[in-house]
Amino acid sequence: MITVGTYFDNQVNELHEKAEEIVAVYLNAKRLDNKVQIDIPKDFREKFFRLVDNVNLSLMENKDNFYGYFLLQMSREIRFDISSSTALNFRGANYVISFNPLLFLNLNLKQMESTIKHEILHIISLHLIRAKKLKAGYSKLAINMAMNIVVNTFLDNLPPYALTLEWVNLNYSLELLPFKPFEYYAEKLQAAIDLLEADEDDDDDESADESNQDDKIETDYNPEKAHDVWEESSDIDERMLKEFTEKIINDSLKGNLPNYLAGMISLLRNSKGELPWNLYLKRLMGTVESNKKKTITRRNRRQPYRLDLRGELRSHKAKIIVALDISGSISDGEFCQAIKEVLDIVKNYNQEITIIECDNEIRRVYNVKSIKDVRDRINIRGGTKFSPVFEYANQNKANLLVYFTDGKGEDKLLAKPRGYKTLWVISGRGDKLSLKEAYGPVKKLKTIEEKDDSLNMSDVKRDGFSMNDQEEIHI
Known part of the structure; x- marks a missing residue:
């Protein structure tokens, strides 16, 4: 049978x-x-x-x-x-x-x-x-x-x-x-x-x-x-x-x-969208290591029995670079809102923030500690190349690069990121990133409507906007 x-x-x-x-x-x-x-x-x-x-x-x-x-x-x-x-x-x-x-x-x-x-x-x-x-x-x-x-x-x-x-x-x-x-x-x-x-x-x-x-x-x-x-x-x-x-x-x-x-089905039904760029940055900050200095008070982690090798302490400032593509369609209002979000997120970390204004080359580099230090953008509108910023980040041993752009530029980086994380934030008017390989997550920035095109940095309110105004949240 x-x-x-x-x-x-x-x-x-x-x-x-x-x-x-x-x-x-x-x-x-x-x-x-x-x-x-x-x-x-x-x-x-x-x-x-x-x-x-x-x-x-x-x-x-x-x-x-x-x-x-x-x-x-x-x-x-x-x-x-x-x-x-x-x-x-x-x-x-x-x-x-x-x-x-x-x-x-x-x-x-x-x-x-x-x-x-x-x-x-x-x-x-x-x-x-x-x-x-x-x-x-x-x-x-x-x-x-x-x-x-x-x-x-x-x-x-x-x-x-x-x-x-x-x-x-x-x-x-x-x-x-x-x-x-x-x-x-x-x-x-x-x-x-x-x-x-x-x-x-x-x-x-x-x-x-x-x-x-x-x-x-x-x-x-x-x-x-x-x-x-x-x-x-x-x-x-x-x-x-x-x-x-x-x-x-x-x-x-x-x-x-x-x-x-x-x-699992309940989680799917309750998900509301993509994790906003600002919350994603908050996650990244938790993984960014600041530069290390040698110390004789701590043993080397990899070879603890080698007393001739010095250990390391994370006491130096983490280097964070915020790049702004001045050639694209990112408005002053969008960037003011975005940079304030960045400053609010990183304020509790031991960090050093450098702003780079760039198009097809780096036009200006300066450090900021608060929103008061953010300068009016220079009025130059050239083409767009991402590689110069990555060359700068590589040379200056950055820990994190946040790049604000409309996404239109090279399709391949001439300088690949070395030893740091990258977060791309695409303007609300932008479509997608032109690079075939981004070397980091790509997020969208919600468009902020402006009533006055002549808005300066000094016109921005100190209280800014809620982070939830950017995008819907997906957990």
Whole structure:
């Protein structure tokens, strides 16, 4: 007598053999024609998605039926070029879940369910949006591992290769806490990755080239490439994507939800927008280290038993550079408001603020301690180049650079930032940053309407505006 479980296993084995045949045919054909595409037979596609339907039915029959109803509303496709059993993106006004048969068919039923839940939790956590905002300052590996830690914390029956908090703590010598935001894990992991890379010699890439002989076939899980298909997502407004996601969630609510899932959905519904630039700056200030001086009263942290090495104290002032693009569309009112926000945020830190006025070159540099020290902008309107400011910041060992601009300038920096954080603030009249690689987060500055174009710095009220006037807050 053949049981349901045996029948399912037989289906899996049959499909796995067929998937290997498809790949073998493709590789043989490629030897003759390098441009040949993978041909997925219709009968294989139909049988594979019938198997996925069986997995979906299993999801809908248990307490996690939310995932089953959510999957029903997603498009599906077969891809051999993804380095995980499943992957997702947003394309054609719908979420698309992709399956790599070579990896997916190696899993048992419960693991198949978990990998589908994994993708849906990425959606509910708005990881497609949040990951994009961290791309400038973090590596793909750190971002991908951070996202996977978050969603895998809530899942059982994970695939054997799944990244968990315990695995990351053990392999990266960390003590990360559970149930923290994705951004927390990304920051800690990036620091650990940077430290490992600094301690290791550069190895030849020959082994990597051998393991990736064909970019259309992936046979092993690779956390660094696991979410590459997100880059194929349609360009859609953040608010519209969130509203679309909420609609699918509402259509999937057919029963009771686990507490963790109800909490994640509540967070999504209560999120109101992007974190304002000023609150983001406040976060950055907590991570900025001031310059260090040598001391004989503290041992060296890296080599505490070397008494001949002196320790360090963080007693020097942190150097903060505020660059103002005078060639663009940032008004006096916008900059007055912005610089007051900067001064209010950094006043409790041991810091030194330098203002740079620039267009295609640096026009003026001066230090400020209060709003009284801010001078009227010089009346020069040239082109825009970002590189001179970064050259100045590199030479003067800055700790933080805040760059106010309309975003129109070079597409590539001639001087890359060295050892400091960068925050771009785009004018309310600006569109986006012209640089292909920003080397830091890019935020928008809300437009301030001015009644008098001749406004001077001395006309600005000391009380300024509330920080909540800038943008809606997303926590």
